[in-house]
Amino acid sequence: MNGCEDKTASIERWLDGELSGAESESLRAHLAACAECSEARRRLEKLQSALTGVLLAEAQRVDFAPFRRAVQLRVNEKRPWHQEALDWMHDAFPVSRAAWVVPALIVLLLAVVSLESYLPGWRGAGRNAFATVDSIDAYGRNVALLREYDTKTTVIWLYQDQEGENEGAEETAPAGPAF
Amino acid sequence: MKVLKKLPLRVLLFSLLAMLAVAVTVTAQKQPQNFEVRIGAILASNQSDEFDARLKGLEKQLRVLKYRSYRLLTDKSENIPWKGSKVFEIPGGRSLMVAPQEFQDNRIGLQVRLTEGQKPLLDTTVRIANKGNFILGGPPHEGGVLVLSISAAVQ
Numbered sequence: 001m002n003g004c005e006d007k008t009a010s011i012e013r014w015l016d017g018e019l020s021g022a023e024s025e026s027l028r029a030h031l032a033a034c035a036e037c038s039e040a041r042r043r044l045e046k047l048q049s050a051l052t053g054v055l056l057a058e059a060q061r062v063d064f065a066p067f068r069r070a071v072q073l074r075v076n077e078k079r080p081w082h083q084e085a086l087d088w089m090h091d092a093f094p095v096s097r098a099a100w101v102v103p104a105l106i107v108l109l110l111a112v113v114s115l116e117s118y119l120p121g122w123r124g125a126g127r128n129a130f131a132t133v134d135s136i137d138a139y140g141r142n143v144a145l146l147r148e149y150d151t152k153t154t155v156i157w158l159y160q161d162q163e164g165e166n167e168g169a170e171e172t173a174p175a176g177p178a179f
Numbered sequence: 180m181k182v183l184k185k186l187p188l189r190v191l192l193f194s195l196l197a198m199l200a201v202a203v204t205v206t207a208q209k210q211p212q213n214f215e216v217r218i219g220a221i222l223a224s225n226q227s228d229e230f231d232a233r234l235k236g237l238e239k240q241l242r243v244l245k246y247r248s249y250r251l252l253t254d255k256s257e258n259i260p261w262k263g264s265k266v267f268e269i270p271g272g273r274s275l276m277v278a279p280q281e282f283q284d285n286r287i288g289l290q291v292r293l294t295e296g297q298k299p300l301l302d303t304t305v306r307i308a309n310k311g312n313f314i315l316g317g318p319p320h321e322g323g324v325l326v327l328s329i330s331a332a333v334q
Contacts, residue, residue: 099190106197113201131313134288134304141300143317146243153240158293158301158317178223178244178316178324 004030007037011044130154144177155179211333214279214287217256218267219330223316224248224323237328240314244326252325258334264290269327271320272296279331285309287331293318309333 007030013019014027031038131154136143138158146155157177221234223246231250234241241249252270259265264278273295280288286306293301293315300318307313312330319325 100193103190103194103197106194106201110197110201129308129311131305131307131311134306135302137302139299139301143301148240148243151239151243153243153314154305154307155243155314155316156301156303156305158315160319178246 004034004037004040007034008040008044011037011041015041015044015048144179146177146179148179211261211282213258213260213334214282215256215332215334216259216265216277216279216289217254217312217328217330217332218269218275218277219254219328220252220270221326221328222248222250222252222270222320222323223326224321226322240312240328241326244314244316246323248323249326269293269325271318271325273300273318273325275327275329277329277331280304282309282333287333289329289331291315291329293327305329307331 007027010019010023010027011031014024019027031041129152130147133145133154133156136145136156142159144155144157144159146157147153148155157179159177219234219237221231221237221241223241223244225247227248229248229250230238233251233254234249255267257265257267259277259279261279264276267275267277269275273293276290276292276294278290280290282288286308288304288306290304291301292299292303295318301315303315305313307330310330310332312328314326314328316324316326
């Protein structure tokens with residue numbers, strides 16, 4: 001067995017068809033010259049043949065039908081819609097592609113901001129049509145504020161008290177708001 | 180595969196550039212140079228059923244007020260520079276000072292001060308839509324009341 005200790009593993013791999021062409025040629029040449037390795041090969045072939053025979057005999061007694069049916073069932077099984085949708089999403093938008101959503105949203109924001117500054121009022125007049133009153137100082141006089149929704153009208157109305165400061169004035173003003 | 184490996188870096192760079200563009204756009208929002216302010220002085224009364232045909236555009240808004248007659252007394256329009264102000268003479272010896280304060284989100288901030296001689300009647304700050312208006316009314320005038328339509332537009 002001089003130099004043949006590692007040949008047993010090679011013979012097993014050769015019998016399983018795992019050796020490359022060059023390795024097979026080299027082993028074949030060695031087997032032709034080495035009686036001990038040739039004997040080892042015969043033993044291994046015999047063992048393999050015996051094992052194959054036993055396994056085939058055992059396999060014939062095993063009922064594979066339920067296994068095949070289960071596999072067929074899994075193959076034909078209709079998957080839930082959300083699972084299908086998730087799979088489609090994964091295929092259509094892999095993480096690397098989904099990352100573009102961030103800059104896309106920023107560009108969208110940019111577009112909205114730009115539209116507002118270059119095309120003022122593009123979102124429609126209704127949204128901002130109402131006048132809003134931030135502050136009113138009527139210097140002690142009565143003041144009424146009306147916001148009329150149909151016509152989007154804001155009215156600031158000054159009116160005099162019944163006992164107002166202008167009661168001596170020539171012109172008479174209404175004693176209350178005119179709406 | 181090479182492109183895919185470089186993708187996150189590209190996304191990052193693109194995002195940064197886009198954010199920079201947003202920042203530049205937001206800060207560079209153009210401020211208007213001039214505002215056109217228009218003051219319509221209207222006499223509202225119950226002395227007749229006359230409705231001045233020149234007020235057709237304001238009819239719906241004026242009908243909010245419960246008067247029967249509306250007549251346009253004066254209609255003045257002035258250009259006011261950014262941060263400037265203008266005084267409009269109003270019938271009845273009154274005057275109306277209008278000062279555009281800001282322009283944001285397509286709305287104009289106006290400071291409005293109504294005076295009668297030297298006596299202040301009203302001081303208000305109102306934000307109206309660009310090309311929009313609001314109504315200021317109540318001062319007595321010729322047996323009725325004075326109604327002012329104050330509108331502004333960016334130029």
